[in-house]
Amino acid sequence: MNQQHAPGGPGSTATWTSSAKDMVGTAIGQGRVWFTVGYGILNEVYWPSCSTPHIRDLGFIIAGDDFWSEVKRVNQYELTTPSSSLPIPKIVHHHERYRLELEIITDPARDVLLIRYHLEGEGLRLYPLLAPHIGGDGDDNYGSVSPHGLTAHKKGRHLILAAESGFNRASVGYVGSSDGWQDFSQNGYMSWEYQQAGPGNLAMMGELNRNSGVLALAFSDSAQGAATLAASSIAAGYQEARRQYAYLWAAWNETVNFPGLDKLPKNLSDAVRTSIAVIKTHEGRTFPGSLVASLSTPWGDTHKDAGGYHLVWPRDSVEVGFAMLACGLIAEVRALMAYLIAIQQPDGHWMQNNFTDGQPYWQGIQLDEVALPVLFAAKLHEQGLLGEMQGAAIRMARKALAFIAQYGPASPQDRWEENAGINPFTLSVSIAALVAGAKAGFLEEGDKQYALDLADDWNERLESWVYVKDTKLDRELGIDGHYVRLNPNSHSARFGDVMLRNRNNETISTRALLGMEYLYLVRLGLRKATDKRIEDTTKLVDKLLCMQLPAGPYYYRYNEDGYGEHEDGRAFDGSGVGRLWPLLSGERGHYAAACKQDVTPYLNAILASASTGGMLPEQIWDKESIPERGLITGRPSGSAMPLIWAHAELIKLIYVQKTGIPIEQLKSVSGRYGVQPPMARARHWRDSQPCGFVSTTHELWIEAQEPFVLHYGYDNWQDIQEQSSQPLGLGLYGVPLNISVLAGKTLRFTRRFDGRGWEGQDWHVDIKA
Incomplete structure (x- = not known):
């Protein structure tokens, strides 16, 4: 059937793919394409920034006269890379009827992604199946079959899927009614050849002329530009693009200077190399220093969030910036500092998150996201790395510290973006920023003294806000008291309630809500590891928030967390049940290091949570496996993966194991509060x-x-x-x-x-x- 326009528009509701990624990658060069891999196929591909995906996925159907199979659904494959530090995925799909080998790179010189493919199987043909989501949205896409390949466009942005050997035939249709998968499902072979579709949620498919060759997915602001890029990349040759891709990554890896990296056990050195490559992959090209939190959308296969996690969070960025500093990546940390300076708001705060160009997405205010950039600037100053940015950093710090002083210590949102009030994490970084900024010389004399006075006061009053004694939890464990996760009021945390944002606004008493925010008091040097209040709270955390799995100890964000799948494994939909966070094993491991204890159990736990390609997830499944939902005990859940904060936490835990001092800790802060804190004036x-x-x-x-x-x-x-x-x-x-x-x-x-x-x-x- 060969007709001009596909029936069935606009197609079914557009969603993203699963956030459980096998791998992510990009070239280091002028090309502006980022790719993700999941279930053995290409998932979201981003262009011209790592904030904007333009496809949902690009998979393959394999078919013969009496047989057809979609490789994603078979889900039998192996993924390997040439080394832990080179993100070139080689994927081999196995089936009794075929063997499909794929290798994916992006062209370092062009806005083009390349797939080298090779299919073995008697009498079989290969059919790429592409779902465009131009501009980060599956709605209102237009697609057509052209002499150059399969094309899609929307609002002045264009893509093309071209084949080195060309397509024997092709079709474009609406998802759920006239797309290629429906064709095979209904007819058992490719019978439709629709030439145009749109506006709507589309999928495009072509039958390749050869079972070995190269596919080029190119992006441009014009149809002709996309076609030219695809054709020129194919003409220049896959092997040449791969050689350049590998060469540039190898050259960049030479700049990584993690202390004693080559002397670490191989599993740890590989983990550092993979993690820092993942972090580098999440950096913007047009806007150097922009770091998106994850090239994924949590539970993306159930909804169509335009932002996902492919946004810049100042908090996540600084957490990652410290890991880059631990790896000696001076150019990257300086670029991050310049970027943070650029996106600061006029009144001194940063937006909750933004696209890489600085355009805000969510617009909440989190005081830790104001304090952390100051702490980062002070750390760079301490190490003599600000250089010509000194003046701009000082101006940034003055505005940020004024904002903290005027609006702290309570924050409209905590670090999990859920509750207003005072919490130990935000308070820790705010106090540290006030001291570090003052001691770094960022403030004029009057402001400097006031910042120190205020920091000393908040430090002295901290326990009156976020520490409770003789509660039911304390008596049950035989301890004196504990730090709470958050206090929404200005009076004692012994009274009042906290609303649980992801549990349909249920409430829990402030004194009964436990989290790990207090550990930053030790990490930043505000409290000693041996402080009995810290030790007692840790006993409580290890009892109530820790789950020991075969791979090691994992932790929940807090009791009664609702950010995760439902009990039956259904995706988070505004409510659910919080699952285990590997990065929190890193935070607990930092405290173990401060106590001179072995951090290996915590390292092993983080490492065991990784995907096939070494990606670290936001959360892992904590209950009995539910295979039909893809949920396996101790393995990544449907939340974000990879999460660069988790990769940063792994790097920093290995760093503190090597050096004994957290990379975030500043001498000016630990020196003021570590031995004998001054009495507040x-x-x-x-x-x-x-x-x-x-x-x-x-x-x-x-x-x-x-x-x-x-x-x-x-x-x-x-x-x-x-x-x-x-x-x-x-x-x-x-x-x-x-x-x-x-x-x-x-x-x-x-x-x-x-x-x-x-x-x-x-x-x-x-x-x-």
Whole structure:
């Protein structure tokens, strides 16, 4: 059947493929194409940035007179690479009727992906099956069969799938009704040859003239441009492109300078080489320094999220930046620093995430994403690596530290992007950033002293916000107390509830919600590993959040987490049950290293979670296997894979095993708080973070983000006085009060602001000896 336009539009609902990737890859060169592999076929391919996928997948049907088979569904294949540091996947599909060998690279010189294929099997033909999702969306695509190959376009972006030997015939149709797979399913052979389809969710298929050869998938802003790129890449030759691809990767690998890499056990040295190559693969080309979190969409085969994880999170980027620093990748860390400087918002914060060009996607505010870039800049300064960026880094740090000072210590979102409040992770990096930025000379003198005073105050008050004692959990385990995951209120964590965002807004008491955020207190040098509060919380974490699998210990983010598959294995759909996170084995391993304990169990756990190609997942399945859903105990679930944060955590754990000091730790921070922390000079009172009482050993600073007049008295409004605020530093205004001789009194006060009058509320603070 050869007719012009395919029937059945617009096709079924467009989704992505599974996020469980076997491998990812890209060339190091001017070509701007990134590929992913899953279930033995090509999955999402990204162009011209690693933020934008343009296909769902490119698989193969193999057919003869009495037989047809889709290799993805057979799912019997082997994947190998030439070495742990060279992302060239060779995939061999096995079947009693055939053997299909594929090798995938991208052209270092062109926006083209190349597949070398070879099919063995008597009387069989090979049919590539391509699902375009132009511009990161499966809807409203247009496709056609041209003399050059199979083409698709949408909104000025074009792709073509061309074959070295050409197609014997081809067809384009709507997914679920007139696509090539439906043709084989209904007719047992290729009977349709539709020449055009669209707009809609499309799939294109062609019958190759030869069973050995090269396919070229090319991208351009014009149909002619895509055709020219594909033809020129084929003409230049696959072997030449492969040689250049391998040569450029080998040259880049020479820049990796991880301490004692060649002396590590082979499984660890291979893991470092694979992980750093995965991280490099996630870096943008047009926008150097942009690092997307994952070339995948979690549970992508169930929905059509336009962002997925192929976005830049400042937090993930800095976590990865420290791993690159551990590997001696100076050019990359400097590029990341420049990129972070460029995408900072005018008021000092960073967006929750963005596409590689800086365009925001989700627009929440997470205070750790403001603090971590400052910490990173201070680390580069400590190592003398800022160079000509010094001035820009200083300007960046000043804006970021002012934002932290004005809006901290509570954050609108925590690092898991779910809850507002104070949490130990965000508080740790905020305190460390204030100290590190001040000590690095990023701040002018007045701001510097204020930053140190504020950091000391927050550090001293930290336990009053996020530590509880004598709870039911503590009594059951026989410990004194523990750090909570998060406190949504300004008062003691002993009271109140936390809403569980992915559990249909159920709640849990703040004191009963346990997480691993507190471990960064040790990692950054704010608390000693031997601090009994840290030790006790770790006992609780190991009891409630740890699952021992044959490969080693794994951890949940927190009790009652809802970000994961449902109990029956159905994909996460806004609610579910949180699964085990390999990167948290890394965080627990860091604490083991701080205690001078063996980190091997934690390393083994992370390594065992990897895919065939060495990709580390966000989560692994923690229950009995459900093979029909692809869920095997201890193996990757349907969440993101690879997650470059997990790869970074593995590198950093091996680094701390070698050096004894976490790569994130700065001498300025650990030196201030590691031995004998200084007593805070003042209590910083804000209406967002009031303090019920203050000791006479401190000053009391009443603060706000704008000038005001403080109207105050003692006890029942005796000895009333007024005092105008003064600039304190980092954009804060305040009235410092000496309360050293006022023990037993109660300070009562209210404020009058310029331009808006009295605030309409009275406050009080008890003064204690």
